Amino acid sequence: MAVLHIEEGGPNEFNPWNVYFDGASNALGHGIGAVLISPNGKYYPATTRLNFNCTNNMAEYEALVMGLQAAIEMKADAIDVYGDSALVICQMRGEWKTRDSKLIPYKKLVTELSKQFKEISFNHLPREENQIADALATLAAMFKIKEAVDVRLFYLEVREVSAHCLNVKEEVDGKPWYHDIMQYIKHHAYPENVTDNDKQTFRRLAMGFFLSGEVLYKKSRDQILLRCVDVAEANKIMKEVHEGTCGAHANGHMLARQIMRAGYYWLTLESDCINFARK
Template identity: 60%
Template structure:
């Protein structure tokens, strides 16, 4: 269990994080609507965490906090000289009797960022009554949001189907009006057909192969997995190619890519 307290111009808040042996995190936070010092806020946070652990029938607990005063006073290393903290120290002594084994360890503020963040959040969130907030769920994203953002074709045709049909057969889509036809002719100027393969003409005259959603996803997966033998990492390549507006992939001497829809 880690705990932290925060007192600032906006108010006072406390935060606790219970961590299971499997690594599951259970955050707790509360706002203190009464005047208190930083040390009192730290004691309040520690007590809230101990009570939460008791409610969950935890019997072996390691308590960690970045308040040296609270940790060392609870351990008995330091004397409690502030009269306002005596009752807090006595309450903690009663609560720890509920555990088979409990230890208190001091660690740096840098290692207690989550509990401190919860305490700061509670101190800044003004509420006149108890407010219920849904639990915070934190996901981990390994790649930027734009990666793997590939739209599936709703009609089962690739995004470049109309362009391909016009260049290959001079055929317009059904129900296309004159404005649609004019737009399609203008777009088609930037593409070239080589056999059955359609290419987008890049700004540097490099031909970028147009692929459907299935092939595009496969290419992206190979880029980010680094199995293509490229000289740059997948992330570096993706960052560079997104600035150009196209995805490209260098495999030996071939340049393969797909144009954005």
């Protein structure tokens, strides 16, 4: 089983690619993992299950070979190789001799593959710094699959907010999330097709807001007025904050907490308003 994600994009001949590799052997089987990182920071993970008996050192070499072959496929000219196997790294550096008859063919193969790069270096690093390759190798070793099974590419994403916030559709009707609240405060007008119970809920919700001209504010628990902004304004504000345009009036940790709390509140409130309007 092998999973390899390769995106289009030419290599940068002036900066080396990084190759991380690792092998895993346990009672369930043997697996190898490798990760290529391009000069512009794109990750290309690969993992393979080994359906033959091998030692831990053989699995490490198998992972290294897979990583080098993937780098050749990506047309990388220079690579920095990283692994947590001191034996493999020191043997490839020429610091240790290769005496194990099972490893000699691997050493020769890696040497031949290394000749296809203009520059290559082998670097040892602690296992805790090789987490991605280690996780990929462990994944392949943990379960068995049939040869006919087609395992598709998987993606790893990072979520900064909870699932119900990600489900919010931003301004689906072209109006800001606070449009109905503003219309009620200005004209005492309710959204269309709402029940009497919904009207009562809407009035209670609107009591927490304050309108000044055309600007709507949300009253916080400590009575501080928080300006309500639409998606365009929110994106502009976040960009300026991250770029440091406005400067930081609090320490870094406090500023990050305030931004996260404000963003969570905005998404949660928008979700509640949208769900209310859909009733």
